[in-house]
Amino acid sequence: MTQEKKESETNPAGSGYLPGLAIDAVIFGFHDHQLKVLLMEYKRSKIFALPGGFIRNDEDLNKAAHRVVSERTGLQNIYLEQFYVFGDFGRSDPRPMKSIMTAIGLKHDDTHWLLQRFVSVGYYALVDFTKVTPMPDKIFDGCAWYPLGEIPDLMQDHALIIKKALESLQADLDRKLVAFNLMPEEFTMNELQTVYETILDRKLLRPAFQRKILSLGLLERVAKKWTGGAHKAPYLYKFIS
Amino acid sequence: MTQEKKESETNPAGSGYLPGLAIDAVIFGFHDHQLKVLLMEYKRSKIFALPGGFIRNDEDLNKAAHRVVSERTGLQNIYLEQFYVFGDFGRSDPRPMKSIMTAIGLKHDDTHWLLQRFVSVGYYALVDFTKVTPMPDKIFDGCAWYPLGEIPDLMQDHALIIKKALESLQADLDRKLVAFNLMPEEFTMNELQTVYETILDRKLLRPAFQRKILSLGLLERVAKKWTGGAHKAPYLYKFIS
DNA sequence: ACTTATTGTAATAATTTGTTACAATAATAA
DNA sequence: TTATTATTGTAACAAATTATTACAATAAGT
Numbered sequence: 001m002t003q004e005k006k007e008s009e010t011n012p013a014g015s016g017y018l019p020g021l022a023i024d025a026v027i028f029g030f031h032d033h034q035l036k037v038l039l040m041e042y043k044r045s046k047i048f049a050l051p052g053g054f055i056r057n058d059e060d061l062n063k064a065a066h067r068v069v070s071e072r073t074g075l076q077n078i079y080l081e082q083f084y085v086f087g088d089f090g091r092s093d094p095r096p097m098k099s100i101m102t103a104i105g106l107k108h109d110d111t112h113w114l115l116q117r118f119v120s121v122g123y124y125a126l127v128d129f130t131k132v133t134p135m136p137d138k139i140f141d142g143c144a145w146y147p148l149g150e151i152p153d154l155m156q157d158h159a160l161i162i163k164k165a166l167e168s169l170q171a172d173l174d175r176k177l178v179a180f181n182l183m184p185e186e187f188t189m190n191e192l193q194t195v196y197e198t199i200l201d202r203k204l205l206r207p208a209f210q211r212k213i214l215s216l217g218l219l220e221r222v223a224k225k226w227t228g229g230a231h232k233a234p235y236l237y238k239f240i241s
Numbered sequence: 242m243t244q245e246k247k248e249s250e251t252n253p254a255g256s257g258y259l260p261g262l263a264i265d266a267v268i269f270g271f272h273d274h275q276l277k278v279l280l281m282e283y284k285r286s287k288i289f290a291l292p293g294g295f296i297r298n299d300e301d302l303n304k305a306a307h308r309v310v311s312e313r314t315g316l317q318n319i320y321l322e323q324f325y326v327f328g329d330f331g332r333s334d335p336r337p338m339k340s341i342m343t344a345i346g347l348k349h350d351d352t353h354w355l356l357q358r359f360v361s362v363g364y365y366a367l368v369d370f371t372k373v374t375p376m377p378d379k380i381f382d383g384c385a386w387y388p389l390g391e392i393p394d395l396m397q398d399h400a401l402i403i404k405k406a407l408e409s410l411q412a413d414l415d416r417k418l419v420a421f422n423l424m425p426e427e428f429t430m431n432e433l434q435t436v437y438e439t440i441l442d443r444k445l446l447r448p449a450f451q452r453k454i455l456s457l458g459l460l461e462r463v464a465k466k467w468t469g470g471a472h473k474a475p476y477l478y479k480f481i482s
Numbered sequence: 483a484c485t486t487a488t489t490g491t492a493a494t495a496a497t498t499t500g501t502t503a504c505a506a507t508a509a510t511a512a
Numbered sequence: 513t514t515a516t517t518a519t520t521g522t523a524a525c526a527a528a529t530t531a532t533t534a535c536a537a538t539a540a541g542t
Contacts, residue, residue, distance in 0.1 A: 468539085468540095469539090470539075473540095474538075
């Protein structure tokens, strides 16, 4: 099965996939007190890009997005949110892709489907950093986490896509309950607060935060966590419902 | 110019337009104490649909959406918001379109581009009802307003698209300042409150609403309005910024 | 003038959010 | 063992926001 599909991803006409339509995924993880995103790299030419993919002729768009994110993270059942469609005429600069295709020895002329105009549906994903195994694909031989403050130059409009994804995440933060998807199974209140503060890019007051979060009734106290620090041990919480 | 474009919209291959990608617009207006949407009707077979269109090869997606909405309303500079992409495999039932094409004598077989799978980008528009001149298109010979409570059966997943559009509008209502786009130049506080109540589908308290809206500092008092009613005359306001 | 309906806003109550304060630890050092 | 230190959990209070009640100010009609 995968053989055939991968074939069609590199054939010149792109048969088997919806033409002109792509998915770009901004996969957020939290680690080391930072928000990070998963980026693909074509190492030879140091070209960076968001994880992306195409939609099969018989595949739901949202299913395709889940597939793309699963293929890069190794995870199933990921929290995914459509946030914007990037459809400007000028967004598809074919040059970086062209130089990659030349470098990997993929035969192509200017009519190769990967070099045409693409409209791209932007999704953001929230994942438990500790569970992810970054996986390269056919075209990009690197796949790794980059802190939001240290994003390298990206292909096409991918920097804008990340910016819009972050803005959407910030807006969704209290309307939905998205932040929990970034946490491991068990976490302290302080860790959760740090995630909120990092996403919103501002400090929150500890007592107010704790009161607000606990009042949602979504957290269950698991046990105390001995951190080894010279102070009272915090509770561990886990998400219920 | 328009001649050529209209030609390409009905030719069997759909040349000149991005393949497989469409725009559906939920155009909201407010009139007679009701939220209404603009619907297209093919009168012979009583088939109803949302106003929609396609994206030209050299056209920005958002520009295309503005064009689509302008063509149906006669208005320029419309408030438009992308809200969701509808991309399920099963959403494109070709039968209604087929029967219309037969009825209008458009030659086609099953490979005609209008009968293929489409992914559709959903936009909602907010317009001043009193300024709109509903305009039919090549395929649908009717274009008229329908109150949200009296929407007829619609093609494909267009009922779902309206539902999602309304949910997005509700969510955007206080984060952005969208409601003003539904108002005429000058309006009373009561009229504005009715719009809010209709969108949110719940009653609001008059003093709280007035205080909140005025505290935004976006409204200017114009003059009193003599309604002819046996009571104090309300102020008229207009939107400043 | 008196009545009625509705407006604009003041006054008060309830709720939510922001801030300060402090007792309860877990480790380390005296 | 007993301070000392850092951090946690939460109470207590303050400020701000939002909800509710109340009422004077009209614009007609009676």
